[in-house]
Amino acid sequence: MIERRPVANAFGHLMLVAMIIIVAFPIYLAVVAASHTIQDVSQTPMPLLPGAELLTNTARALFDGPQLVGVSGATPAIVLMMNSLIMAIAIAVGKIIISLLSAFAIVYFRFPLKNFFFWMIFITLMLPVEVRIIPTYKIVADLGLLDTYTGLVLPLIASATATFLFRQFFMTVPDELVEAARIDGAGPMRFFWDILVPLTRTSIAAMFVIQFIYGWNQYLWPLLIASDYKYQTIVLAIGRLIRAPDAFYEWPVIMGMAVLALLPPVLVVVLMQRWFVKGLVETEK
Amino acid sequence: MEKRVVFQNRYLPYLLIAPQIAITIVFFFWPASQAVVQSVLREDAFGTRSYFVGMENFLALFEDEYYLNSFKITALFSTLVTTIGLSLSLLLAVTADRLVRGTTAYKTLLIWPYAVAPAVAGALWGFVFLPGPGIFAWLLLQAGVDWNFHLNGNQAMFVVVVAATWKQISYNFLFFLAGLQSIPKSLIEAAAIDGAGPIRRFWSVVFPLLSPTLFFLVVVNVVYAFFETFGVIHSLTRGGPAKSTEILVYKVWYDGFEAQDLGGSAAQSVILMAIVIGLTVIQFRYIERKVHY
Numbered sequence: 001m002i003e004r005r006p007v008a009n010a011f012g013h014l015m016l017v018a019m020i021i022i023v024a025f026p027i028y029l030a031v032v033a034a035s036h037t038i039q040d041v042s043q044t045p046m047p048l049l050p051g052a053e054l055l056t057n058t059a060r061a062l063f064d065g066p067q068l069v070g071v072s073g074a075t076p077a078i079v080l081m082m083n084s085l086i087m088a089i090a091i092a093v094g095k096i097i098i099s100l101l102s103a104f105a106i107v108y109f110r111f112p113l114k115n116f117f118f119w120m121i122f123i124t125l126m127l128p129v130e131v132r133i134i135p136t137y138k139i140v141a142d143l144g145l146l147d148t149y150t151g152l153v154l155p156l157i158a159s160a161t162a163t164f165l166f167r168q169f170f171m172t173v174p175d176e177l178v179e180a181a182r183i184d185g186a187g188p189m190r191f192f193w194d195i196l197v198p199l200t201r202t203s204i205a206a207m208f209v210i211q212f213i214y215g216w217n218q219y220l221w222p223l224l225i226a227s228d229y230k231y232q233t234i235v236l237a238i239g240r241l242i243r244a245p246d247a248f249y250e251w252p253v254i255m256g257m258a259v260l261a262l263l264p265p266v267l268v269v270v271l272m273q274r275w276f277v278k279g280l281v282e283t284e285k
Numbered sequence: 286m287e288k289r290v291v292f293q294n295r296y297l298p299y300l301l302i303a304p305q306i307a308i309t310i311v312f313f314f315w316p317a318s319q320a321v322v323q324s325v326l327r328e329d330a331f332g333t334r335s336y337f338v339g340m341e342n343f344l345a346l347f348e349d350e351y352y353l354n355s356f357k358i359t360a361l362f363s364t365l366v367t368t369i370g371l372s373l374s375l376l377l378a379v380t381a382d383r384l385v386r387g388t389t390a391y392k393t394l395l396i397w398p399y400a401v402a403p404a405v406a407g408a409l410w411g412f413v414f415l416p417g418p419g420i421f422a423w424l425l426l427q428a429g430v431d432w433n434f435h436l437n438g439n440q441a442m443f444v445v446v447v448a449a450t451w452k453q454i455s456y457n458f459l460f461f462l463a464g465l466q467s468i469p470k471s472l473i474e475a476a477a478i479d480g481a482g483p484i485r486r487f488w489s490v491v492f493p494l495l496s497p498t499l500f501f502l503v504v505v506n507v508v509y510a511f512f513e514t515f516g517v518i519h520s521l522t523r524g525g526p527a528k529s530t531e532i533l534v535y536k537v538w539y540d541g542f543e544a545q546d547l548g549g550s551a552a553q554s555v556i557l558m559a560i561v562i563g564l565t566v567i568q569f570r571y572i573e574r575k576v577h578y
Contacts, residue, residue: 219404265402
């Protein structure tokens with residue numbers, strides 16, 4: 001602090017608080033909408049204070065799903081959330097495992113074509129799903145993986161960012177540890193599991209937070225792969241419900257579902273904030 | 286960068302790197318090469334045979350007014366998302382950085398929109414602006430605006446920009462705050478002793494030192510607006526009304542899946558690939574420069 005400016009400080013706090021309120025406003029409104037009856041929400045404008053129906057509507061979203069005229073087969077949110085959870089955890093864990101292994105190979109071994117492989121992994125950064133939609137869909141279809149968890153997860157678990165992060169960390173691990181392990185007669189895999197992986201756990205936690213959010217929030221990929229509602233994720237369902245053609249909107253239940261869709265990743269970020277910020281800042285180095 | 290001490294083993298490293306490389310080849314390189322091949326082919330009317338047409342798919346794209354329009358829309362959309370998002374979050378970060386107390390609490394309360402999926406962000410803002418129950422829609426109607434973003438293209442663009450920017454503010458805020466906190470306080474104090482006021486100090490000392498962060502965030506935000514906002518568009522407007530929010534990524538998906546124009550969609554994929562490669566190269570050249578400083 002250079003100058004004491006109580007008025008400017010008060011103004012600063014005021015601005016930040018105002019911004020926090022604006023940022024939180026749409027979610028507050030979703031919760032309010034989820035706490036009223038359909039009749040109340042259908043008023044113009046809807047009520048601004050919470051009602052008494054939050055539990056009823058959340059329970060309906062979780063176990064029944066919204067009933068829409070013209071849209072058959074409402075899927076209960078619990079099924080959708082389970083799919084999202086499976087997808088998010090499988091993607092996060094899969095990315096971490098294959099990236100740890102490949103970073104280990106790149107850092108701790110000398111072998112022909114090493115740099116070639118490293119560049120291959122690097123180039124995937126330049127090929128996001130969005131730019132190769134149809135051919136990737138075709139391959140997954142040819143492999144018979146449409147409407148399967150494998151199809152939802154496997155094509156997304158290659159990770160240049162995770163490989164780079166782990167490689168960077170491995171480079172800082174002292175060489176003496178390898179020498180000590182060797183003298184004690186440990187082979188490479190023993191060293192990897194018993195020494196390297198435990199040392200990497202903070203980076204692994206950081207990577208898990210980032211990739212869990214990435215997996216949970218996937219939209220385009222499940223839209224292509226999961227046409228069967230049994231494999232749809234909650235984020236995909238929200239995108240579809242919000243624009244359901246000409247339906248009688250059950251706004252309280254739909255907004256309840258939207259809150260359920262954003263709650264798990266938001267909780268992960270807030271509860272694991274330290275690792276989240278670390279993961280975010282370090283992967284961008 | 287090489288380790289001094291390494292393990293000796295002829296086959297193990299290949300085994301370790303194999304899963305990553307296999308997925309990379311099957312789901313990245315093969316489809317990308319297929320997109321390139323597909324972009325110079327055209328299928329006959331029955332979809333049974335395809336034949337080589339050279340650059341025709343590309344030429345057709347650049348004569349397609351919808352494609353050119355989609356380019357303009359993407360440029361407008363990403364400019365708005367990037368400039369509004371960056372200015373707002375810079376203002377917030379500078380304010381939070383000045384205050385001694387509460388910075389951590391503000392950080393916690395501002396970072397969570399990062400975790401909200403673009404499609405859900407679209408749903409939330411779509412509801413706030415929905416004619417009928419939506420509060421903002423009602424306020425706008427009271428103010429005399431003929432508000433219905435499902436019918437009016439400019440209003441639809443406004444809503445998708447709000448939703449896309451809202452999601453990105455926390456990310457920008459975190460990076461700006463980290464950048465500001467890494468600026469040595471002694472520099473700012475020295476400027477203050479020389480008689481520079483807060484505004485002068487910001488533009489002459491803080492802003493130039495922050496420019497690497499700013500540049501990095503510009504690239505990240507452009508990439509975000511180009512490629513990661515598919516969910517926002519799909520859940521809010523479906524590219525409409527009358528294609529007024531049809532950004533390039535949405536059009537690739539729509540032409541390939543809904544309109545079944547494989548050649549055209551593949552040509553668009555190839556153009557998008559060129560854009561991503563360009564942006565990645567810019568980003569990494571900048572990072573190299575930063576390292577050599």
